[in-house]
Amino acid sequence: MKLNDERLIKIVPSDRQVMLQMTEFYAFFHFTVNTFTGTEWGYGTESPEIFNPDQMDAYQWVQAVKAAGMKGAILTCKHHDGFCLWPSKYTKHSVKYSPYENGKGDIVKEVANACKKAGLKFGIYLSPWDRNQKTYGQGKPYDDYFVSQLIELLTGYGDIFSVWFDGACGEGPNGKKQVYDWQRYYDTVRKYMPNACISVSGPDVRWCGNEAGDTRTSEWSVVPAALSFPERVAAFSQHSDDPSFRQRIISSTEEDLGSRERLAQEQHGIWYPAEVDVSIRPGWFYHPEEDDKVRSLENLMDIYEKSVGGNATLLLNIPPMPKGLLHKEDVKRLKELGLEIQKRYGRNLAEQSEIVVKGVNEWMAVHGIQTDDYDTYYHGNGPKAEFKISWNSPQKISAVILKENILKSQRIEAFEILSINHGKLKKIYQGTTVGYKKIARFPQIETDTLVIQIVDSRIEPTLSFIGIYEL
Structure with a gap:
């Protein structure tokens, strides 16, 4: 049976999807060994010795994004380089083997605690691609490793509102790509953190289609069920460190995802709202040469009004510096943004x-x-x-x-x-x-x-x- 109006209005969000849409605007913190090497994508060969944010202040991060009106924050607990910001017992490529706090530090705990203290929600990003792990590309052995780390994060840091997976997938040491066991990953999240949204390469929230802050004129939450297939997301995701990808905008062929005309030939629809992810700077990790390239207040307001005000959520990345602080220009802009949002929309x-x-x-x-x-x-x-x-x-x-x-x-x-x-x-x-x-x-x-x-x-x-x- 094809989808018609009567069937379409029976498609409604889950409680966790409602929660995320009501969160509206939240932060991304990209922080790892890349912050110290000046790269966007690490290789997994970096020495943990380079990781030492000697002025680390997670509360400064959280206060800055709270000033912008954000209601949560997601931390890159492990990026493609495989370096863990928590002392994972499954690898030596982690903060435990770094000079930070003499190997006794835990960045994930610091950020989670700062969020809790400030009344913000806390979320985790865990890259499925791990360029340091030797079992990557071997199937189940790597899935076992990945799930073990996922469980560490889901059970050690309090409530988590978002588990963010991207579709990055490269070759392992044996020259083979890992075929991710997505359903196992999802089942693990549902078991240990049932109220968390699984985002982007996941069943709860879909990627808007670019990393440039571009949005659709008509954004639908009711879309064809096939859009949730993680392999499809992975196919359109970034597969190399190509800066041009971050400026990609939506093509006209992708513009209409959910009008009744678009869905008339579909048999199955789902509630699958969009998230717009974009960085406050050209890169996702901190680079000093970008200190004068922080997005303008006007540009950020335009992105906010078109995303949060366009039936999507907004995930804005603010990259900490190597010393463990947000740059003063980013902090200043976030404060300006919060004041401008309140000025425009504080009085109804x-x-x-x-x-x-x-x-x-x-x-x-x-x-x-x-x-x-x-x-x-x-x-x-x-x-x-x-x-x-x-x-x-x-x-x-x-x-x-x-x-x-x-x-x-x-x-x-x-x-x-x-x-x-x-x-x-x-x-x-x-x-x-x-x-x-x-x-x-x-x-x-x-x-x-x-x-x-x-x-x-x-x-x-x-x-x-x-x-x-x-x-």
């Missing part, structure tokens, strides 16, 4: 307004959609709906935030925002998907009445939140 003009929805014969008051939760929400009677927001005096408006109740799936296919001036309607914004959150930006207008029209949706639309802002 809809809270001082009356919101009504057009019924069959009259306008009816809508209650609860000025509050950002799923306890109260609007549920329509047909595929269209029209809301009117009014004030006693004209308001300056530059943005509208809309949120569906994703517990009821993603339904809205098209919407419009209009203003009323001197009794005439004027269209100021036209959009497609809404999903978890849509930030609609437009040139500032001044009006005492705003109209939001849902012009197409799957069966009946839902709307859990309306926010209106002067930027």
